[in-house]
Amino acid sequence: MTLAGPGLDDERRNALQAVHFNSAVAPDDVWSPLAHHVPELHGPVAAELARAVASAARKPRSTPIGVVLRGERGVGKTHLLGWLRQEAQARGGWFFLLKLLDDSSFWAGAVHGAISGLNREGDQLGAMLDALAKATGHTDESRLRLRGTIPISREYLDELVDRVRELDPQVALECQDTLRALVLYRARGRPSEVGHRFLALEDGGIDEADRAEWGFHLRSRSAQLVLGDLSRIFALTGPVVMAVDQIDSVITQRPGASGLADRLADGLMRLREETRRTVLVVACLPRSWELLAERSVNSAASRFAVLDLRTAMPSAGVAEAIVQRHLGALYAEEGFAPPHPTWPVARAAFDGAEVAHSTPRRLLQRVEEHVRWCLAHDVEAELRDFAADRGEGPAPEPDAGGLAELDERFARACEAADVASPLDPAREDELVPGLLSAALRCYAVEHGGDLVLDQPPGRKPALHARLRLTLDEASEDEVWWSFRAIAHGHSTAVLARLRSACLEAGVFGGTGKRRLVVLRGTPFSGGPRTAKAVGELVAAGGEVLPLTAEDLRVFSALRELVAQAPAGLLAWLAARTPASRTPLLRRVLPPVGAGRAGSDHSSGQDEPVWPEQEYEEPIRALPDVPQQQWPSPRWPERGWPAAEPTRLAGNLFTPRPGAPDPFQPDSGWNDAPAAHDATITLGADATTGRPFTLPLVLLRKHVAVFAGTGSGKTVLLRRLVEEAALHGVSSILLDTNNDLARLGDAWPSPPEGWSPGDADRAHRYLSGTDVVVWTPGRESGRPLVLDPLPDFGAVRADPDEFRGAVDAAVAGLLPKIALSGRRLVHGRAVLTEALAAFAGRGGRDVAEFAAFLHDLPEGASTMRDAVRLAAEMADSLHAAIITDPLFGGSGHRLDPGELLRPPPGARARVSVISCVGLPTDGQRQAFAHQLQQALFAWVRRNPAGDRPLGGLLVLDEAQTFAPSRGEVVSSASTRLLAAQARKYGLGVVFATQAPKGLHNSVTGNTATQFFGRLTAPAQFQAALDLAAARGGRVDDVSRLNAGRFYGATEGTGFTKLSLPMCLSHHPQGALTEVEVLARARP
Structure with missing residues (x-):
């Protein structure tokens, strides 16, 4: 019986929708964390499994008896395998889920299942390789290489095989090719492909060149031998469980196939005999095991112990615990606190006779049916009888x-x-x-x-x-x-x-x-x-x-x-x-x-x-x-x-x-x-002359340029922007040194260092690109004034992103408010709550927000002294509007769309934002913060979509905006762009003379990196460390000539490059402020 109640409120509706959507996902996946395990359901069976694993842990050279988990559908066989996985891993052991996918590829399917699980919950392969390296006395560096943290090479594979030979000569002799393949599979890039081909492709295996390069004896190995190797290698460091959970579906697909039972049974018997320190567990229906046991060639009874899983529910308390933990895990993900633990199932429902005859799966299906009914009718109701008819009727229109x-x-x-x-x-x-x-x-x-x-x-x-x-x-x-x-x-x-x-x-x-x-x-x-x-x-x-x-x-x-x-x-x-x-x-x-x-x-x-x-x-x-x-x-x-x-x-x-x-x-x-596979060329290999090309789409993953004065860094940045513009990609550049405002100037004559065809490229670039110089803080040029508050409407539907936008805006407003000590802490809290309330009402103008603070509405903040603090902050903001030309002066409002949008007839726009009117780091950081906030909100509304690249943001002296030590006003927004902008098609170029001074989260989010001349010892060492982290070496970076760089991108190593001159005029010496302002005027 279902008792109807009032309509669902939003919170409870969302919670039930989470239950409904998750019911479409298999709840008993072996690799999922068991948030809803109930030990009392199959306690004796679980205890037997735990004893089998403990015995294998104590006896490294044993061949344990196999185990059959026999039970009807829905009693929890697969769930129990998930519990067994956690149990084995908790004892320092390993778990494989073998796949019996059809009756003709027993061994191939089993190996495939084992390999598929290597990278699942707990990263078993990396953990095993680390344990094996530790057991065989490897150095810390070797351990990192063997588990794939840093690049691997042949010498480390040879050393591992030699050391395993001391631990177990027979395993080293017979399993060394599989061991090499496992190490390569855990690595990154091409070595991983080699390892996977050996493990998974017995018909063909690896190429001869790969065999020789990595020291394999043979190009391939049969699936049956590979599976035995996996058991023996993993058993060197702990007990192993190999589970099979697909026998019933194979038998059901071919119910009349002659010899099917013999082939499956024979495979299982051989598997148990050829593994070491391995508990083989088969989960199946009673009729399936009877078929295998009765018709198999070998005797199954002496090799497998059968554990029966009861179909009946042990007690009403167990049933209630199953529902409570299942719902509780889903509710916890939603942050929802239910009226009582089993809501919307009344506790009295578990006392009904139907519960005693229900399997766990049927019990949860009945709960799901009830949840579906509540959602369809938008009614809050409790299920009071599992046996009662739902009485669904037609759902309302x-x-x-x-x-x-x-x-x-x-x-x-x-x-x-x-x-x-x-x-x-x-x-x-x-x-x-x-x-x-x-x-x-x-x-x-x-x-x-x-x-x-x-x-x-x-x-x-x-x-x-x-x-x-x-x-x-x-x-x-x-x-x-x-x-x-x-x-x-x-x-x-x-x-x-x-x-x-x-x-x-x-x-x-x-x-x-x-x-x-x-x-x-x-x-x-x-x-x-x-x-x-x-x-x-x-x-x-x-x-x-x-x-x-x-x-x-x-x-x-x-x-x-x-x-x-x-x-x-x-x-x-x-x-x-x-x-x-x-x-x-x-x-x-x-x-x-x-x-x-x-x-x-x-x-x-x-x-x-x-x-x-x-x-x-x-x-x-x-x-x-x-x-x-x-x-x-x-x-x-x-x-x-x-x-x-x-x-x-x-x-x-x-x-x-x-x-x-x-x-x-x-x-x-x-x-x-631009074509979806468009590329840009940035120089050529200094040794071979081969062009260094970058897919345009890869610039979404950002670029880092580490180079000092006189290295050619400015030329590289300009050429990158120019090549992107030729493909119709607009850019915004923050020019801190007055050397980017000439991007619209033509060379008076072809310079030295151009490549063939660059004269034509320069003409196409200059004729098709609209270069605009902006001068925030200087009204005599082309002034640009800030919008201190972002467009909250773009993120209001997403609570996390809305809070992130509020926090970022508060960080930008706080420098305008003269608070310190405890008052700063309280002021930040009031400002955050007030701005959230203001934005929630659709507000976004800073002057209106100052008025909102001055007369703070009731309920806008929960702080005790909110009204007084808000009034003080309102006065400070009003003063900033009057005195700070960027904050409230005249000029073009900061609009990323205008900065990126070319006029009719132009292919792209290059917006150079000069810092001549922002003389201090604090002013530049505040401006960059507002720019990056506005830009991120804009790209969310206007993502690049199918285009390979939507636009570029170039930050010269990037360490100013995201320093490695301390927080500045622009730190959070810079890191946000580095982490999130790629999703919307915006690439960011971070250029700096001080790689040690740039925040590591920014550097870590750049797929393409260039290293030019760096002479300061600290920066030189930082460059070596950064390159080494990518598996490269740039040892002579302190001796590079101008125009020579090391470059690497996703999937490539570092190459020493020779860069061509930029397409726009770049004479010696930066522009003066007067020259910058002259170029900026409309």
């Missing part, structure tokens, strides 16, 4: 106004989506899983039924997402849809990713219930091995499809909405079905309303309803198909928006009557955009 509001939020989020970064091979493992997870969660909510999403993958995942549909609860028969993006261009890397994805997805079982979608927007290579692999994928029912810009925009918007969980989201998803209407999911998954699965489904019923062909033709699997047309991304036009952000063209759905259409087509931009 969604409010048209609420739909329209979410339509608008969704449209704005689509506009702001970054659709370039997820297609970057270096970032696909970081970004694609989150996007697919959000989309598939929403699809599961839109679709209903027994759809479950796998937990997010770990580092180096085989798949980026998987959705499961339960066909039969009793036999655990499921349909899987698996997704894997592969944007990498190297054929060997592609092959490794493709093979791992196929194994994890289980596509070669031949049943049609395992589908893999490979997401790729460009053709695969024409190599025979890749063509064969792709052909096999397609023959098994897999597909290769592009991840379109429309998909990415919608997925990104859904991720944002799910994270924010606004009121009415579930009703909006049901009404609009945005995930189901995307090109990708419309092509791959059943449409809403088709093939819904319920608890009464059995494996003998019809398969799910597959969608009709509503998608553009998929990318063909084999690269030699003559009629193939490869889709190429359409990059939006050059520059950032001239006024309002673009709206997403076209409609994804037709709104219900009464709700406005959230999308309107836009005519787009007129000028030609």
Whole structure:
């Protein structure tokens, strides 16, 4: 029975929505932290498992008896494996989850599962290598190299094998190739690819050159031997648990396959016999183990102990604890304190007869059904009887106004989506899983039924997402849809990713219930091995499809909405079905309303309803198909928006009557955009003459230039800005030394140091670039005055970012307020609360805020002396408006859009902000802080989207704005840009003569670094340390000539470069103040 109560308030609605959305994610993933474990549920079984692990820990050379966890679906078998993982790791041991994906690749699937878990919870591989290095007496540096913290080389691999030989000669002799592969796999970059190929690709393995370079005896090793090696190597440092949790699904896929039981049983028996110090645990249904035990060639009884998991609930208290801890973990993530621990389930409900016969899974499913009912009816009600009929009835019609509001939020989020970064091979493992997870969660909510999403993958995942549909609860028969993006261009890397994805997805079982979608927007290579692999994928029912810009925009918007969980989201998803209407999911998954699965489904019923062909033709699997047309991304036009952000063209759905259409087509931009693969050239290798090129998109990840006076630093900065402008990218430069204001001046004659073609490039740059010099603090030039408060409207919907904007604004206002000591602490608190209240009402003008402080409304601050302090601060702000020309003077208001927006006919704008009117560091820091605040708010509203790069900000003497020691007013905003600006397409160039003086979080966020001449001993040593941290050496940096730099970017080592002269006039000597002001005047 459900007793209806009052309507849900926002806090409780958000909490229940968190429960509902998380129910679409598999709750019992082995690798998830067990926040809801209840020891009393299976106490005796857990104790037996703990004893088995403890015995293996005490006996390093033992072969423990195997363990079978036998129980019906939903009793907690997989959850108990998760507990066992934590138990083994707590005892200094290791845990592997082996994958039995079909009946024909037992060993390959088992190895694949083991490798997939190496980088999951606890970083087992790094921890094991560190423990092994410590046990064999390695130095601290060697330990760091072996666990991948700093680059590895062949000599350290050889040394490890030699030292393991002293520890265990047989393991060193027989397992050394696998040991080398494990060390390489834990490393970064190309060595990791080599290690993965050896471990995962028994048919082909590594290249001959890689074999020789890293000291392998053989290019490949069979999967069966690799798995045995893993057990023996890890057992050198602790007990090992190898768990198997997929037998039932393999048997269900091929119920009549001859010899299947023999093959699976034989594999399990051999696995137990060939491992050392390893507890083999098999979790399965009773009927599955009976089949294996009765029909296997070898005797299973003597090799495995069977532990039965009870189906009945031990007690009402255990049932209550299960619900309480499950809900409590979800509520804690939301910061929600429920009325009582099991809300919205009444405690009396656990005394009902139905509870005693429920499995943990069924109990939680019933709670989820009740939560769904509460949300659908927007009613706060408690479940009082688990056996009672829900009495759902039709859900009320969604409010048209609420739909329209979410339509608008969704449209704005689509506009702001970054659709370039997820297609970057270096970032696909970081970004694609989150996007697919959000989309598939929403699809599961839109679709209903027994759809479950796998937990997010770990580092180096085989798949980026998987959705499961339960066909039969009793036999655990499921349909899987698996997704894997592969944007990498190297054929060997592609092959490794493709093979791992196929194994994890289980596509070669031949049943049609395992589908893999490979997401790729460009053709695969024409190599025979890749063509064969792709052909096999397609023959098994897999597909290769592009991840379109429309998909990415919608997925990104859904991720944002799910994270924010606004009121009415579930009703909006049901009404609009945005995930189901995307090109990708419309092509791959059943449409809403088709093939819904319920608890009464059995494996003998019809398969799910597959969608009709509503998608553009998929990318063909084999690269030699003559009629193939490869889709190429359409990059939006050059520059950032001239006024309002673009709206997403076209409609994804037709709104219900009464709700406005959230999308309107836009005519787009007129000028030609930079190509998505555009590069800029910054000099050439000083030895070989090979050009040093940077992908334009990589500048999103920021640049650091470390160089002293006379090094050519200014030339490098100018050439970087000029090359970006030739691709239509605008820049803002903070000029502290009067040597950047000539960026619009032409050379009187071609200078020495130009490369061939630079004369033409200079002409195109000067004719197509609008260079504007701004002079804050000098009205006789082109004055620029501050907007001390940012546009809070851009971040008001996000509590964390709103608070960050308030804190940053307070940091900028405090220097204008003469408070010290205890009054400063209290004043900051009052200012923070008052500004939050002011911004929450839509305010953003500093004069209005001063008036707001002067007459502080009741409730705007909780501080006892708030009114008095606010009045004092109001007077100080008013005085600053009168006396500080930047704070309240005349001139152009600081508008990042104007600084970046080229006039008609120009390709790009270069805004040089001269500091001639900002003579002190404090003034420059205050101005930079306001500029960076405004710029960050602006790029959030106007992200680069599909463009490779939206704009550049160049900070010369960057240590002034983010010093390594102490805090200045601009520190927080500078670090914010370094950490966050890349998401919106803004690149930042940090230039300094003092690398030791620049905050390490800024340096650590730069993917591209240049080192020029540095002669001060402290700065020279700092440069050596920074380069060493990236695995490079710049030993002669103190002796470099002008125009010579060391350069490195993502994925490359340091190269000594010779730089060409800049395209704009750069004579000896900086401009005078008079000359700067003359160039600035309109």
